[in-house]
Amino acid sequence: MVEDIRILSPCGMLGYGFPIESFMNGIKENPHGIIVDAGSTDAGPHKLGAGVSIVSRRAAKKDLEVIITNGTVNKIPIIIGSAGGAGAKKHVDWTLDIIDQICQEHTISAKVAVIWGDIPNDRVMMANDLGKVTPLSPNIKPLTNETIRETNGIVAQMGHEPILEALENGADLIVCGRAYDPAPFAALGIFHKKDPGLAYHLGKILECGALCAEPGTTKDCIMGTLKDDCFTVKSLNPNRKCTSISVAAHTFYEKEHPYILHGPGFTLNLKNCRYKEYDGVVEVSNSQYIPTKPYLIKLEGARQAAYRTVVIAGIRDPILINHIEGIEKEVRAQVQRYYDEIPIEDYSIRFYNYGINAVLGEKEKERFTGHEIGVLLEVTGNSQETANSICATARSTLLHYGLENRKSTAGNLAFPFAPSDIEFGPVYEFSVYHLMEVDVSPFKIEYRQVNK
Amino acid sequence: MRTLYELAKVLRSKNSGPFELTLDILFDSIENYQLVKDSGKISVKAICDLYNLSKEEVRHLVFYDQALGVKITILRDIPSGSIGDRDVYGAQQHAPLMNIRF
Numbered sequence A: 001m002v003e004d005i006r007i008l009s010p011c012g013m014l015g016y017g018f019p020i021e022s023f024m025n026g027i028k029e030n031p032h033g034i035i036v037d038a039g040s041t042d043a044g045p046h047k048l049g050a051g052v053s054i055v056s057r058r059a060a061k062k063d064l065e066v067i068i069t070n071g072t073v074n075k076i077p078i079i080i081g082s083a084g085g086a087g088a089k090k091h092v093d094w095t096l097d098i099i100d101q102i103c104q105e106h107t108i109s110a111k112v113a114v115i116w117g118d119i120p121n122d123r124v125m126m127a128n129d130l131g132k133v134t135p136l137s138p139n140i141k142p143l144t145n146e147t148i149r150e151t152n153g154i155v156a157q158m159g160h161e162p163i164l165e166a167l168e169n170g171a172d173l174i175v176c177g178r179a180y181d182p183a184p185f186a187a188l189g190i191f192h193k194k195d196p197g198l199a200y201h202l203g204k205i206l207e208c209g210a211l212c213a214e215p216g217t218t219k220d221c222i223m224g225t226l227k228d229d230c231f232t233v234k235s236l237n238p239n240r241k242c243t244s245i246s247v248a249a250h251t252f253y254e255k256e257h258p259y260i261l262h263g264p265g266f267t268l269n270l271k272n273c274r275y276k277e278y279d280g281v282v283e284v285s286n287s288q289y290i291p292t293k294p295y296l297i298k299l300e301g302a303r304q305a306a307y308r309t310v311v312i313a314g315i316r317d318p319i320l321i322n323h324i325e326g327i328e329k330e331v332r333a334q335v336q337r338y339y340d341e342i343p344i345e346d347y348s349i350r351f352y353n354y355g356i357n358a359v360l361g362e363k364e365k366e367r368f369t370g371h372e373i374g375v376l377l378e379v380t381g382n383s384q385e386t387a388n389s390i391c392a393t394a395r396s397t398l399l400h401y402g403l404e405n406r407k408s409t410a411g412n413l414a415f416p417f418a419p420s421d422i423e424f425g426p427v428y429e430f431s432v433y434h435l436m437e438v439d440v441s442p443f444k445i446e447y448r449q450v451n452k
Numbered sequence B: 001m002r003t004l005y006e007l008a009k010v011l012r013s014k015n016s017g018p019f020e021l022t023l024d025i026l027f028d029s030i031e032n033y034q035l036v037k038d039s040g041k042i043s044v045k046a047i048c049d050l051y052n053l054s055k056e057e058v059r060h061l062v063f064y065d066q067a068l069g070v071k072i073t074i075l076r077d078i079p080s081g082s083i084g085d086r087d088v089y090g091a092q093q094h095a096p097l098m099n100i101r102f
Helices: A020-027 A046-050 A057-073 A089-105 A121-129 A145-150 A161-168 A183-191 A196-206 A244-250 A318-322 A324-338 A384-400 B030-039 B044-051
Strands: A005-009 A033-037 A078-081 A110-115 A133-135 A154-156 A173-176 A222-226 A231-235 A260-263 A266-269 A274-278 A281-285 A288-291 A296-315 A347-354 A373-381 A421-437 A445-450 B010-015 B020-026 B058-064 B069-075
Touching: A005 A020, A005 A183, A005 A196, A020 A057, A033 A057, A033 A183, A046 A296, A046 A421, A057 A078, A057 A089, A057 A173, A078 A183, A089 A110, A089 A173, A089 A445, A110 A161, A121 A133, A121 A145, A121 A421, A145 A296, A145 A421, A161 A173, A161 A183, A161 A445, A173 A183, A183 A196, A196 A222, A196 A231, A196 A260, A196 A266, A196 A281, A196 A288, A244 A274, A244 A281, A244 B020, A296 A384, A318 A324, A324 A347, A324 A384, A347 A384, A373 A384, A384 A421, B030 B069, B044 B058, B044 B069
Parallel strands: A005 A033, A033 A078, A078 A173, A110 A173
Antiparallel strands: A005 A222, A110 A445, A133 A421, A154 A296, A222 A231, A231 A281, A260 A266, A266 A288, A274 A281, A296 A373, A296 A421, A347 A373, B010 B020, B020 B069, B058 B069
């Protein structure tokens, strides 16, 4: 029997913000760790490809300032998972820079552990040559050396092991590169000798902040408590409440299967979990951790696919709306004829008709009703110049397209902005989303003393 | 006759990684959950028809009694954020399920 381990999760994404009252309610309970997830692939491949964050530096600093000042003064270890949005070196450096600034401004000294999630290209190539890299689902192509070379740096999701090592070495603040979202939470539980199945299951719930409560949100705090044979979850904001259904249902969230979860080196089986509820506290038991061999880590990588330019415009004229798809087809053909010197494989033109079927595309079954639509014209090309040129011509062709019998002969589009064309820059795609077998941990840990 | 949109407490879609889309249907009463589960109308075939998929592209369709919910995971035709994707988070792809009637 070891003491109960309390974990404070301030929010579902570092930089999303949280009510200070909820956070302080958590601090009053003397938590054993403050742990926050800072990354996701949800927002697409751009963050990883371009090395940028999903939240502003200002927002990340605002949240970190509350976490670091309260954590260090109370000697509570702080763990940040998937730093900077995608957890690659650029994202981790960005986070460390913010931490340095906060520590200087508040004269805080701390032992910081940095766990890098980057996997060198040659290591992936070597494993791939040995047949140790496989696609995660059938719609992903097997990896080639060419794809690896085109990818802007590959990261892998770490499990709890390197984070546990950093805790054992007395780090006050642990900044993880790309991590399996629940792993930082699980590491603290396992550090305190708690059951890994319960620790990971709790981590899966806590990593989204108060999303498991009702009403759910990623922008509020939640408290998890690990006991020897169960864990509990409760809201730190009196306006939210955890129920056994809200917590059980959260296990569903953004996972492929409702009760079988695959993580680095293990499978979590939650089929026989029991959820009990009393006074706004939900107790969960029977989460099962099953180690798997060989040890597999999930690789993520993005490469540049094209350059993009877009135009947003509204159409209010009923004759135009009724013929929009035919008009767009004709615009595409006219642009191709006009630029007969540019090979058609060098660019593509797409129209998204908001109000008709922009969200579902061919899967839309509803018939259009309404009086106005939004048209998003998207051009992608093999250079920014190509995308800009094609887009400008497509825009002017659509604006003045002379549909037979039209009445609005002065122009077909209502542009909300001037200029109408928005240069978007590079477009990325996920080029690596594969499992790799590893014998030795690829996650390097580095310790640094801030403000010694 | 009531629609799934009326019967469900939560009807949502979301990426499960960039290459898959997962559809969650959750209920707040055992009666509604059981009605939908027993009807057999949430089936691989129904999902294939609504989402223009082959049955191999439906990765999971699982009822989970503890959470009063069913989860369906399908392959994305275009990965999240790749050129041609219409919904980067996959958060509005539940709409085809709404009008299934019980």
